Amino acid sequence: MNIKKNIALSDTGFVFNPSSGDSFSTNPIGMEIIKMLKEGKSNEDIKSHVLKTYMTDEVSFEKDLYDFMNMLTKMNLMDVDQKDETKKN
Amino acid sequence: MxxxxxxxxxxxxxxxxxxxxxxxxxxxxxxxxxxxxxxxxxxxxxxxxxxxxxxxxxxxxxxxxxxxxxxxxxxxxxxxxxxxxxxxxxxxxxxxxxxxxxxxxxxxxxxxxxxFLPTEDQFESRQKANLEEFGKKHKVKVPHSRMIFSVNEIPSLRNEFSYPLVVKGKFYDASVAYTPEQVATHFNKISAKWGLPIIIQQFVYGSEVNVTAIGDGKGNTIGAVPMRKQYITDKGKAWAGISLDDKKLIDTTKKIIKSTKWRGGMELEMIKTVDGEYYLLEINPRFPAWVYLAVGCGQNHPEALIKLALNGKAVKPYKKYDVGKMFIRYSYxxxxxxxxxxxxxxxxxx
The missing domain is CATH 3.40.50.20 (Rossmann fold)
Incomplete structure (x- = not known):
């Protein structure tokens, strides 16, 4: 699953879905992940970046990332119809 | 100038x-x-x-x-x-x-x-009582509806509708009813204010999205801006709203204007279901009270209406509008x- 192409993300972590009019706020790490998703980075890319940059372990981060992606899907921010390109990487 | x-x-x-x-x-x-x-x-x-x-x-x-x-x-x-x-x-x-x-x-x-008004035919065809037929004619999904003239007709609604359903006045007012008793209450309240018939419409789950638009009477859409209500009053009116980027909604609007050759301003009230389907709830044959949002988004629909009324000539359609512009009403x-x-x-x- 990819993040929807038209999702807007501001420098303060404000996320706007122009198709539904919904908006959300995210913290800096959430913002960083959404930014990477928008750049088309895979889950593996995101994981390796976060593990390199922050003090966290792989198992905890994988769980958190899974939860976060689920939350994005529930908030209708992920393109469920689109071919899952991140899995290819 | x-x-x-x-x-x-x-x-x-x-x-x-x-x-x-x-x-x-x-x-x-x-x-x-x-x-x-x-x-x-x-x-x-x-x-x-x-x-x-x-x-x-x-x-x-x-x-x-x-x-x-x-x-x-x-x-x-x-x-x-x-x-x-x-x-x-x-x-x-x-x-x-x-x-x-x-x-x-x-x-x-x-x-x-x-x-620069809709024709009498256009005005009549989009009346709430005729909307289902309108949907069939112009290939737009419309929730099933029926006119009733008396509270005696309420028990038979079970054969045609599943609860909840929407009880609507001829011109204004709409309330959701979850039981036949609630239908009767809304029937009496709305008919006392707006007269008969009362329109019963199947309730459709989803988020309400509206479009303010203007047609030139020849099938062309001169402008269209979609909006989602963000804050709704107890009368169901938008107190705040935001402009949307919704191609399907714009395409549906253009389809309706083309098919009806709509003349003048209009508001489409639609429901977007979780499956992304659109159901037409109402067509209002005039600009909505939130039309100033369109101006904020770069489309001055009332000005376009003046041009159409004065010139009768081709008016250049608006091609774009700002997405994510909000309006917030206030009392004063x-x-x-x-x-x-x-x-x-x-x-x-x-």
Whole structure:
């Protein structure tokens, strides 16, 4: 699953879905992940970046990332119809 | 650019909790780049706030209620025209539109007053009672609906509908009912205010999205801006909303305008289901009270209406609008001298 192409993300972590009019706020790490998703980075890319940059372990981060992606899907921010390109990487 | 001076009469000055579109239409016209407008307000009641908004409305005249018929309206408009030299009238209420449509030719031929309204056929075909047929004809999904004329018909609704369902008035008002008893309560309340029939419509789950649009009467969409209500009053009116990027909704609007050859302003009220399907709930045959959001998004629909009414020529359609622009209404207390209230109450003009 990819993040929807038209999702807007501001420098303060404000996320706007122009198709539904919904908006959300995210913290800096959430913002960083959404930014990477928008750049088309895979889950593996995101994981390796976060593990390199922050003090966290792989198992905890994988769980958190899974939860976060689920939350994005529930908030209708992920393109469920689109071919899952991140899995290819 | 020198702006053309023009006198425009506008109804719907009731900027209240269930607002008429008059004030937002006037604000849009005041921001016109092509026209220098003098605004003549046409009011029905003495407490319509627009009457006292002198920065927006230059002069106001009371006009007879729609139930008085076309003859008394024509007489009154004739008098107002003799004083004000009206160029264009923009009616903004569903309930008054029928009379204005009937008078369109007379006003144009006898007084030179122009309007740009839906035709009588267009007006009738989108009536709530005819909407299901409208949907079939123009290939748009519409929730199943039925007219009822008596509370005795309520028990039989179970055979056709599943609860909840929506109980609607002929012109205004809608309430969701979860039981036959609630249908009866809403039936009595709404019919006492707006008369019969009452329209029963299947409730569709989803988020409500609306479009303000304008058609040139030849099938072309001159402008369209979709919006989602973000804050809704207890009367179901938008107190805040945001413009959307929704191609499917714009395409549906263009399809309806093309298919109906819609003439004038309109509002589409639609429900978007979780599956991304759109159901048409209502077509309002005039601009909505949130039409000023379109101006904020870069499309001045009331100005486009003036161009269409004056020129009758091709008007260039708007190609884009700003997404993510919001409107937020607010209440504001006007302080009014009793002499002003006295004038409009006794003389019928202010």
């Amino acid at each position: 020198k702006r053309k001076k023009i006198n425009i009469a506008v109804t719907g000055l009731n900027a209240i909790d269930s607002p008429g579109p008059g004030i937002p239409v006037i604000r849009a016209l005041r921001e016109s780049k092509e026209y220098d407008v003098r605004i003549i307000g046409l009011s029905y009641e003495t407490l319509e706030p627009g009457i006292y908004m002198h920065d927006l409305v230059d002069k106001t005249y009371q006009i007879p209620f729609p139930s008085s018929g076309t003859k008394s309206l024509l007489t009154r408009l004739g008098y107002i025209h003799s004083v004000e030299k009206i160029d264009i009238i923009i009616p903004n209420f569903d309930a008054e539109l029928f009379n204005f449509i009937k008078l369109e030719k007379t006003l144009r031929d006898d007084f030179g007053i122009k309007m 207390d006007l302080i009014v001298g009793l002499n002003e209230f006295e004038k409009i109450s006794t003389l019928g003009e202010l």
